[in-house]
Amino acid sequence: MKTLICRDEFSLDDGIGLPPPLPPRKNNVVIAVMGPTGVGKSSFIKALTGAEDIVIGHGLTSATSKVQCYNLAHEGTNFLLVDTPGFDDSSGLDNDVVQEILSWLKSSMGEGLLLNGLIYLHRIIDPRITGTARSNMRLFRELCGSDNLHKVVLATTFWAAVDDELGQRREAQLLEDPKFWKPMAEKGSRAFRLRQDRTAYLQILSHIARKNDKFLVQAQQEMRRGQEAHETSAGRAMNLGLERLKQEYEAKVVDERRKQQAVLDEADRRRRTERRKEQRRLEQQRRREMERLEREAREKDEARRESEARQDLLQKMQREAEEREMRQRLETAAQVLRQRQEEAARLRQLSSYVCQNFDTKRVRCSNCNTRLDLVEGGKWCYREHIPPAAPFRTELISSRLLPLR
Known part of the structure; x- marks a missing residue:
C-alpha cells in the first residue's frame, strides 16, 4: 500500500x-x-x-x-x-x-x-x-x-x-x-x-x-x-480594505518620510554641531596661533630691545673706554708736556752751573739715583732724564757745582 x-x-x-x-x-x-x-x-x-x-x-x-x-x-x-x-x-x-x-x-x-x-x-x-x-x-x-x-x-x-x-x-x-x-x-x-x-x-x-x-x-x-x-458588500469591503491599506501605506509613507526627515534633521543637526565644533576648534587654533605669533613677536621685540640695549651698552662702554683712553692720552700728553716744560726749565737752570777745580766724570741723581755724565764745558748730558730741582749726588766728590756768575 x-x-x-x-x-x-x-x-x-x-x-x-x-x-x-x-x-x-x-x-x-x-x-x-x-x-x-x-x-x-x-x-x-x-x-x-x-x-x-x-x-x-x-x-x-x-x-x-x-x-x-x-x-x-x-x-x-x-x-x-x-x-x-x-x-x-x-x-x-x-x-x-x-x-x-x-x-x-x-x-x-x-x-x-x-x-x-x-x-x-x-x-x-x-x-x-x-x-x-x-x-x-x-x-x-x-x-x-x-x-x-x-x-x-x-x-x-x-x-x-x-x-x-x-x-x-x-x-x-x-x-x-x-x-x-x-x-x-x-x-x-x-x-x-x-x-x-x-x-x-x-x-x-x-x-x-x-x-x-x-x-x-x-x-x-x-x-x-x-x-x-465592485458594488457588492465584498467588493466594497475589498475597496475599504484597499482604502485602508492605502491609508496605512500613506501613513507608513508619511511616517517613513517623517522618520527620514527626522534622520535628515538629525544628520543636519549633527553636521551643524560638527561644523560649530570645527569652527570652535579652528577659532581656538587660530587664537592659539595668534597668541603664539604675538608671544613670538613680543619675545622677538624683547630680544631686539635687549640686543639694542646690549648694543647701546657696548657702544656706551666703548665710548667711555675711548673717553678714558682719550683722557689718559691727554693726561699723558699733558704730563709729558709738563715734564718737558720742567725739563726745559731745569735745563735752563742747570745751564747756569759750572764745575770748578777738577772734572767730575760721574754723578748720580740724589733723588732717583740715575747716573749722569758730565761733558766738556761743564754741560750736562741727561740722556732722557729730567733731573729734579734738588742738588746732584756725585760719586767722586772733588768739587762742587757752582752756579755761573
Missing part, C-alpha cells in the same frame, strides 16, 4: 479506488474551499479527489491563481469542490483574488450552479491572529452574508505540527474572538480539525451534503439585483 504526502499535512490511500470524475451537474453538491495562501486548500482537495493536476505550493506565493473545480463521487453523491486563490496572495492584490472569485460566482449563478456550503481553512500553527487574518475573515463574511453562516465549515489545518494542548488553546481563542470566529459560530458555523485522515475529510463533505440546501451567497444575491462586482 502506497501513501502520498501533501505539504506534510494530508495523505491519500491509493488503494481506495476513487471513481473517475463526473461532469458537473446542477444537482452536484458544490462546496467552495477558501482561506489565505498556504493554508492547505489545494492539499485538502487533492487528498479527497486524488487529482494529479493539482499543484501544491510550498512557498509564500499561491499555486492557485484561478478558480478551479474538481469532481468527487462518494457514497452515491457527486461533489464539486471549488479551489479558490488565497486572499492574501503575495503575487497580486487581494482585489484581483476577490474579482476572480466574484466572477466565478456570477458565471456559476448564470449556469444554475449554486453552492451547498463553504469551507474556510485556518492554520492552527499561527501563534496569533494577525491583522491580515482578521481582514480576510471580514472579507469572507461579507462575501458569504450573515444569513448563510450556518452553511459554513471553519476548519483548522496543520495539527500534526503542534502539540494537541497548544492547538486546543489556539482553537478556543479563534472561537472566542469576537472579531474572528465567534460571530460565525453563534450563527451556526461548525468547527472541524483537519488531521491526516481522509475519512475525516469525507465527514466534512457529508456534513454539508446532509443539509441538501443550495443557496446564493450574499455577493451572488447582490449581483443578481444588478450590482456590479
Whole structure:
C-alpha cells in the first residue's frame, strides 16, 4: 500500500479506488474551499479527489491563481469542490483574488450552479491572529452574508505540527474572538480539525451534503439585483480594505518620510554641531596661533630691545673706554708736556752751573739715583732724564757745582 504526502499535512490511500470524475451537474453538491495562501486548500482537495493536476505550493506565493473545480463521487453523491486563490496572495492584490472569485460566482449563478456550503481553512500553527487574518475573515463574511453562516465549515489545518494542548488553546481563542470566529459560530458555523485522515475529510463533505440546501451567497444575491462586482458588500469591503491599506501605506509613507526627515534633521543637526565644533576648534587654533605669533613677536621685540640695549651698552662702554683712553692720552700728553716744560726749565737752570777745580766724570741723581755724565764745558748730558730741582749726588766728590756768575 502506497501513501502520498501533501505539504506534510494530508495523505491519500491509493488503494481506495476513487471513481473517475463526473461532469458537473446542477444537482452536484458544490462546496467552495477558501482561506489565505498556504493554508492547505489545494492539499485538502487533492487528498479527497486524488487529482494529479493539482499543484501544491510550498512557498509564500499561491499555486492557485484561478478558480478551479474538481469532481468527487462518494457514497452515491457527486461533489464539486471549488479551489479558490488565497486572499492574501503575495503575487497580486487581494482585489484581483476577490474579482476572480466574484466572477466565478456570477458565471456559476448564470449556469444554475449554486453552492451547498463553504469551507474556510485556518492554520492552527499561527501563534496569533494577525491583522491580515482578521481582514480576510471580514472579507469572507461579507462575501458569504450573515444569513448563510450556518452553511459554513471553519476548519483548522496543520495539527500534526503542534502539540494537541497548544492547538486546543489556539482553537478556543479563534472561537472566542469576537472579531474572528465567534460571530460565525453563534450563527451556526461548525468547527472541524483537519488531521491526516481522509475519512475525516469525507465527514466534512457529508456534513454539508446532509443539509441538501443550495443557496446564493450574499455577493451572488447582490449581483443578481444588478450590482456590479465592485458594488457588492465584498467588493466594497475589498475597496475599504484597499482604502485602508492605502491609508496605512500613506501613513507608513508619511511616517517613513517623517522618520527620514527626522534622520535628515538629525544628520543636519549633527553636521551643524560638527561644523560649530570645527569652527570652535579652528577659532581656538587660530587664537592659539595668534597668541603664539604675538608671544613670538613680543619675545622677538624683547630680544631686539635687549640686543639694542646690549648694543647701546657696548657702544656706551666703548665710548667711555675711548673717553678714558682719550683722557689718559691727554693726561699723558699733558704730563709729558709738563715734564718737558720742567725739563726745559731745569735745563735752563742747570745751564747756569759750572764745575770748578777738577772734572767730575760721574754723578748720580740724589733723588732717583740715575747716573749722569758730565761733558766738556761743564754741560750736562741727561740722556732722557729730567733731573729734579734738588742738588746732584756725585760719586767722586772733588768739587762742587757752582752756579755761573
